[in-house]
Amino acid sequence: MTLLDVKNLDKRYASGGRTVTALDGVSLTLSAGETLGLAGASGSGKSTLARVLTRLVPADAGTVRFGGEDWLALSGGELRRRRSRMQMVFQDVLGAFNPRATVGSVIEDPLRIHDIVPKAERGREVAALLDRVGLPAAYAARSIRDVSGGQRQRIAIARAIASRPAMIVLDEAVSALDVSLREKVLELLVALQEERGIAYLFVSHDLAVLAAVSHRIAIMDAGRIVESGPAVEVIGNPQSSAARALVGAVPRLIGQEDRNAV
Template structure:
């Protein structure tokens, strides 16, 4: 079942009198429960696509259908309600919060806004969400400035799944973490997807990260998607120069590719 259908999205920025075409006719689809990895060099437009889809910045043109609705036409209360179904985890999502906010309040926000559970059950639900992302319930009382980078991403994930979304857009969600932490967070995301059928649009400049989680990979270059295919095919037999350059940037993938091809 198609969950997200993006057609011909465009976005230009003008800064200092210079126009930059960040999205130049981007089309893609995403099925329920699927992970689409979005790769591309720095400046290729990945974050712009993530921000347009999550309605943080407006598109200039194109259409987005999400769960059968005209997603870009939603506004006001309807948009606020529907946001429950499309959540996001960015590199440092919690950095935008008041650093004194408690972990529990950050996770309880979407429970309250979207009335996910009755008020009397909110505290228990926060504890269950903390537990699910691998943190003790006692962390609820901490302020978010007093948790580590890996824990912050776990909290961001708990917040993102709180409203029971169908899609989570992740933009460089594990890029700031060291390798062993990164692997644990990726495992958590995969387990959550299996349990809850959540689809991910997983943005990363690092093909090794995308290789670990993606069913399909799309590669962006200069605001366009230049290649899309099953993850193993895009990594094992990249067709575009942009995809080949990304594979070359990850020695381990290159070695796997050579082994597979018997070089």
């Protein structure tokens, strides 16, 4: 079932007296429970696309249907209510949190804002979410500043799944982690997808990461999608110069057949 249907999405910025095209007629689809890897060099438009889809910045033209609704037409209270269905995990998770917040309050916020569980049950739900991402319930009392980068990334994932979303956009969400932590976070994401049927739009410049988790991969260059297809085909036989450059930048890629072993 198609969960996300994007057609002819445009976004332009004014910069230094000139117009910069960040998105130029971008079209893509994402099915429920599927991972679409979005790759491209810096400045290719992939992070802009992530922010347009999550309604952090407006589109200039095009359509986005999410869960059968006109996603770009939603505003005010309607948009706030629907936001629970599409969450985002950023690369800079510390910058995405209130630095004075506790781990528990960070995870509890979506439970409260979207009225996911009654107030009396939120503490138990926070503990359950921490447990699901491999952290002790006692971490709820810690300051968000007093946990490691890998732990903050897990907390960001716990917050994202707290609202029981249909889709999560991950924007370079593991690029700041070392190899061992990256592997653990990718394992967690794959397990959560299998359990809950969450769809991921996984934005990364690293094809090795995308090979480990993606069913399909789309390659962006200069604001356009220049190639897309099954992950194993895009990586094994890249057709565009942008895809060939990305493949050439990684000495060894994980095959799609190894996806479940990550």
